[in-house]
Amino acid sequence: MLNLKIVKEKMNEFPSYLKSWVKTFTGSLTIFCLLILFVMPFLSANQSFTHVFLRQFSLAMIFAIFAASWDLLTGISGQISFGHAIFFGISGYICAYLIKYQSFPIWISIIISTVVAVFFGLAIGFPLLRLKGPYLALGTLAMSLILLKLFLMGSLADWLFGSEGISALPGLAATPVIEYFILFIFMILTFVILIQISKSKFGTILKSIRDDEVGSDASGINTTKYKIYAFMLSSFFAGLAGGFYALYIGAVNPTGNFGTVLSFFAILMASLGGLATISGAALGAFFFIFLEYALIEIGVVEIGNLAIDFGLYKFAIFAVILIVIIRFAEHGILKPLLERLKDLWDLLLGR
Amino acid sequence: MIVDIMNMLFNGTLTGAVYALIAMGYSLVYGVGGIMNLSHGAYFMLTGYLLLWMLQTPFFIGLEWLTVVFALIIITVIGGLTFLLLVKPLQDSHVAVVIVTFGLAFLLEQVVLISPSGTEVWSIGQLRLFQGYTMVFGYPIVHQYVFLIVMSIVIVLLFALFINKSKLGKSIRAVSQDREAAGLMGINASRILLYTVMISALLAGLAAFLYLPGASLDGPSMGWGYLLNSFAVVILGGMGSLIGSVAGAFIVGYTISFTNVFVPYGPSWAHLVPIIIIIVILLIRPQGLFGKKELR
Amino acid sequence: MGVILEVKNLTKKFGGLTAVNDFSFEIKRGEFIGLIGPNGAGKTTVFNLISGFEKPSSGRIRFNGIDITGMKPYKIVNLGIARTFQLVRSFKYLSLLDNITVSCLSKRGKEVSKKTGTDNYASSILASVGLIDKARIPPIILPHGDLRKLQIGKAVGTNPELLLLDEPFSGLSFEEQLGITDLIKKLHADGVTIFITGHVLRELMTLVPRVIAMHQGKFIADGPPVQVANNKIVLEAYLGRGVKIA
Numbered sequence A: 001m002l003n004l005k006i007v008k009e010k011m012n013e014f015p016s017y018l019k020s021w022v023k024t025f026t027g028s029l030t031i032f033c034l035l036i037l038f039v040m041p042f043l044s045a046n047q048s049f050t051h052v053f054l055r056q057f058s059l060a061m062i063f064a065i066f067a068a069s070w071d072l073l074t075g076i077s078g079q080i081s082f083g084h085a086i087f088f089g090i091s092g093y094i095c096a097y098l099i100k101y102q103s104f105p106i107w108i109s110i111i112i113s114t115v116v117a118v119f120f121g122l123a124i125g126f127p128l129l130r131l132k133g134p135y136l137a138l139g140t141l142a143m144s145l146i147l148l149k150l151f152l153m154g155s156l157a158d159w160l161f162g163s164e165g166i167s168a169l170p171g172l173a174a175t176p177v178i179e180y181f182i183l184f185i186f187m188i189l190t191f192v193i194l195i196q197i198s199k200s201k202f203g204t205i206l207k208s209i210r211d212d213e214v215g216s217d218a219s220g221i222n223t224t225k226y227k228i229y230a231f232m233l234s235s236f237f238a239g240l241a242g243g244f245y246a247l248y249i250g251a252v253n254p255t256g257n258f259g260t261v262l263s264f265f266a267i268l269m270a271s272l273g274g275l276a277t278i279s280g281a282a283l284g285a286f287f288f289i290f291l292e293y294a295l296i297e298i299g300v301v302e303i304g305n306l307a308i309d310f311g312l313y314k315f316a317i318f319a320v321i322l323i324v325i326i327r328f329a330e331h332g333i334l335k336p337l338l339e340r341l342k343d344l345w346d347l348l349l350g351r
Numbered sequence B: 001m002i003v004d005i006m007n008m009l010f011n012g013t014l015t016g017a018v019y020a021l022i023a024m025g026y027s028l029v030y031g032v033g034g035i036m037n038l039s040h041g042a043y044f045m046l047t048g049y050l051l052l053w054m055l056q057t058p059f060f061i062g063l064e065w066l067t068v069v070f071a072l073i074i075i076t077v078i079g080g081l082t083f084l085l086l087v088k089p090l091q092d093s094h095v096a097v098v099i100v101t102f103g104l105a106f107l108l109e110q111v112v113l114i115s116p117s118g119t120e121v122w123s124i125g126q127l128r129l130f131q132g133y134t135m136v137f138g139y140p141i142v143h144q145y146v147f148l149i150v151m152s153i154v155i156v157l158l159f160a161l162f163i164n165k166s167k168l169g170k171s172i173r174a175v176s177q178d179r180e181a182a183g184l185m186g187i188n189a190s191r192i193l194l195y196t197v198m199i200s201a202l203l204a205g206l207a208a209f210l211y212l213p214g215a216s217l218d219g220p221s222m223g224w225g226y227l228l229n230s231f232a233v234v235i236l237g238g239m240g241s242l243i244g245s246v247a248g249a250f251i252v253g254y255t256i257s258f259t260n261v262f263v264p265y266g267p268s269w270a271h272l273v274p275i276i277i278i279i280v281i282l283l284i285r286p287q288g289l290f291g292k293k294e295l296r
Numbered sequence C: 001m002g003v004i005l006e007v008k009n010l011t012k013k014f015g016g017l018t019a020v021n022d023f024s025f026e027i028k029r030g031e032f033i034g035l036i037g038p039n040g041a042g043k044t045t046v047f048n049l050i051s052g053f054e055k056p057s058s059g060r061i062r063f064n065g066i067d068i069t070g071m072k073p074y075k076i077v078n079l080g081i082a083r084t085f086q087l088v089r090s091f092k093y094l095s096l097l098d099n100i101t102v103s104c105l106s107k108r109g110k111e112v113s114k115k116t117g118t119d120n121y122a123s124s125i126l127a128s129v130g131l132i133d134k135a136r137i138p139p140i141i142l143p144h145g146d147l148r149k150l151q152i153g154k155a156v157g158t159n160p161e162l163l164l165l166d167e168p169f170s171g172l173s174f175e176e177q178l179g180i181t182d183l184i185k186k187l188h189a190d191g192v193t194i195f196i197t198g199h200v201l202r203e204l205m206t207l208v209p210r211v212i213a214m215h216q217g218k219f220i221a222d223g224p225p226v227q228v229a230n231n232k233i234v235l236e237a238y239l240g241r242g243v244k245i246a
Ligand SMILES: Nc1ncnc2c1ncn2[C@@H]1O[C@H](COP(=O)(O)OP(=O)(O)O)[C@@H](O)[C@H]1O
Pocket: C014, C017, C018, C019, C037, C038, C039, C040, C041, C042, C043, C044, C045, C046
């Protein structure tokens, strides 16, 4: 039941809430980053800039949405998913199929594919939720491998397009700059929604399930219901990212859209930023894309007579980063770094 | 027809024998310490490549048997290090253990992938103890595989003997039944867990040494398949149950070989069989066919 | 003064072990009643069965006339039975206030929350258990006594009619025990029916007007504490003579 009066009050409060938020360290920093992201496309009309550099940022935004969706499910709700590529991939495929073979408009396709992802979240979440902890992790991993293998299967290629997948899709928008802004808006929306959810009473309930499911049950919470909500919400945003990704790449194929490596990326990015923070997922995604790009750019480095190809080593480096973070920095590295900065900031302002 | 049946029976037994070795350790580690070690499949894969790399080194020409000894020692040490460096400090958190061992498996895969031998299919046939095959009802029975099956049975029996009779085995059982009580009896649970993980890595290494010379190294990502299939085996048999692991291994083995031989497009569906077993068992009987433990 | 809880022929087997054996009793609305028995007698299992965390092998449990046997725990909470655990448990990364807030968001908790506001309701409970000055800190750093208080606060947040307290005094100093005692008495005065376990007789003797004694899963005695304490079987159970009943 919606209480209109309260909603109205909240609406009036909102600008002042926003004003005080902007003055906080996180607020100022967020606004600063968003401003930079906003003006960046106008910095240069140079082709290589828009086609290479800007595209990397667009990719980071897609992954930010994806990683945040994983963080909602695993970081906030404690349901370990090792198969997040399921939602990402299924949505990408549906989107590609609708556009290519049913000539649906892009936006309708994205909406439908996201809804299908939610449906998968429900269909997979419901039976798998009986599993706890590591079992759920392997259950979701198994599910994603089933899908991967089904899509790779030659005998099903007539229906699922085989290892070739679907290619030659239209882009999300006419130019990389427009694409960039569309993703920018959706990223902001995603993060506003997910952060609000994590701070809400609903979020508190999800966190209680993560911390102690039995205790949550004993507090009168229908934990199954809330876990399914978490699965559906998470698959919604993972699906959204997956649809964008299909159009961003312009093609879908089994390993590119269902690969275990995508689930691994989501885990890595969210852990880099700091689990259960949501906003950490964005930091992690940008850092991750930057690092990947940098490693490929650095390419082959010769040390003495040893040639090291960093582009080739990137996955190994990511794996080491993940291990080190989980082992030594359970709060990620980017969020704590920002907190140190905040202390410095407060010191400078004499707060 | 008889050829098909022979094919199914022999390959089922073979697959079962391999997975009995791999899954036994995997299950033991979970049963004793509640540790879900996702690097377990990577141990198997890495042993194969360790053997390959050593065989490619001129030093080992004529000393092929030394490569086996070294590879098994190295993989056992890697198992021990996994526990000491990564698992032990994180034991309180299931999420962390799962993620960190997932990361390690991924790392081992990548390390092999970027090595010069990463992207091709290799044979380590030099290590076959038995060459050739015998036709039985028109189906070629490979001698090396017969050796494997026999060895696997011997190792399983020795292992059961070890767990039930030896002092270390008894300590392992004590820790798995009640960690605190074992602590009170003066058993150092942490050390026992360390040994358990090392033993499990050794068993995975043994499986690789017995199986891979007769087959091939199909690329570093093969570890995931073995991990998932072992998971199917222990899910079927019940986490922590040794008899369950062995029984589960053969059930999975025969199911795979049946699919391979008798189902249309069998070989591609056979990949899916273990995963489907996992999902179905998890949903209808989460404690496994032979297990009693609750999933908590 | 109707019957609030009716337990009939309750039995729970764990493999070969019968933890609760053909156990029957009734509790009236507004009662303050203890369940005693040495360690391993089956008290916690009785609580687990009533609160739905274990399913009975046989027997029936009725609450306010409704058959709740084998119902899911959260549904039982929503009917009005809350419990605490013998081993303290909490949402370790949530603040104390949020720990309570979760219960206030349960179905019955909401009935109050709606009127007063969830935050106010949670704060008032936190104040009543004496933890309001620690509202913003997570429970990981609390001393054991405070954790016991938090347990009770979490249960109270669900707005229960019947409160099951499993060994609320265990591991507490004498002063801490007094604090908890006051808290429980206050709850009882507010109209909550209280059912409380203890494995040390002394703790409960002065607190409750009626106790039920059990041993090895079986019912032994029911009555005023003095009477039960002098029961031959109870004495022998506590002195560990290993009596055989029936
Ligand atoms: N989940 C369980 N599985 C097997 N045995 C159990 C379980 N829970 C309790 N028991 C056994 O049931 C008996 C009663 O235990 P419990 O109810 O905890 O006793 P109390 O609370 O009176 O100390 C004990 O022997 C205990 O070991």
